[in-house]
């Protein structure tokens with residue numbers, strides 16, 4: 421098994437049956453059926469069966485054509501159903517209308533789009549678009565947190581900081597980067613100065629819960645108002661940002 425080596429996603433072409441999966445697409449915001457390869461079977465072919473034993477200690481890192489990178493714990497792949505989608509069954513072009521941005525825009529999905537069963541699987545549904553890369557082109561296996569040392573809380577950080585870190589990856593990293601790793605919709609939050617060093621204590625939590633109470637219009641959505649633990653989440657995310665503040 422190759423750990424840490426970045427491999428082209430669809431080269432060589434997988435020798436696997438095509439499967440179909442209908443999902444509640446988190447960008448186009450409606451049910452869409454995709455065709456592609458079952459993710460675990462796909463990984464078996466790419467890396468051999470041993471990846472299944474790594475479970476909680478490793479993650480799948482994905483790289484996209486537009487430069488976006490993200491990682492998903494292998495345990496999530498073992499517990500939930502995902503498809504490496506290579507086409508839509510309802511239209512010829514392999515594109516998606518991104519309605520989660522204003523104005524909505526059409527994006528190319530090729531070479532692949534990772535989709536998750538989220539019609540019955542409400543845990544996955546509650547995580548929105550976490551783990552749905554499009555233009556997905558390269559893949560590697562690595563130890564949890566390995567590729568991004570700056571992103572991980574330092575040894576000895578509080579349990580709340582570690583919980584905040586895993587939630588930050590789910591809710592925030594798609595829009596914000598930490599030292600260059602992550603999305604570009606919102607501002608970088610760590611480099612050259614960590615956001616906790618220039619915001620007043622207490623204000624960041626309030627911002628995360630309700631950005632529009634600070635500035636309007638505001639491109640940042642609040643944590644879902646219906647989320648049962650939203651205050652805890654906001655608190656733990658700030659703990660997380662604080663914990664890495666001194667990391668260079």
Ligand code: HEC
Nearest residue numbers: 591592595596605606607615628635637638639640641657
């Ligand atoms: C859909 C994209 C998006 C998501 C998701 C998102 N943000 Fe933002 N965020 C933004 C944008 C855009 C801004 C700039 C808004 C403004 O200044 O009006 C911003 C601003 C911020 C700021 C202020 C930065 C500064 O120095 O002024 C912080 C802190 C922040 N976000 C933290 C978070 C955290 C923590 C999460 C996860 C709960 C999160 N954001 C999720 C888009 C996003």
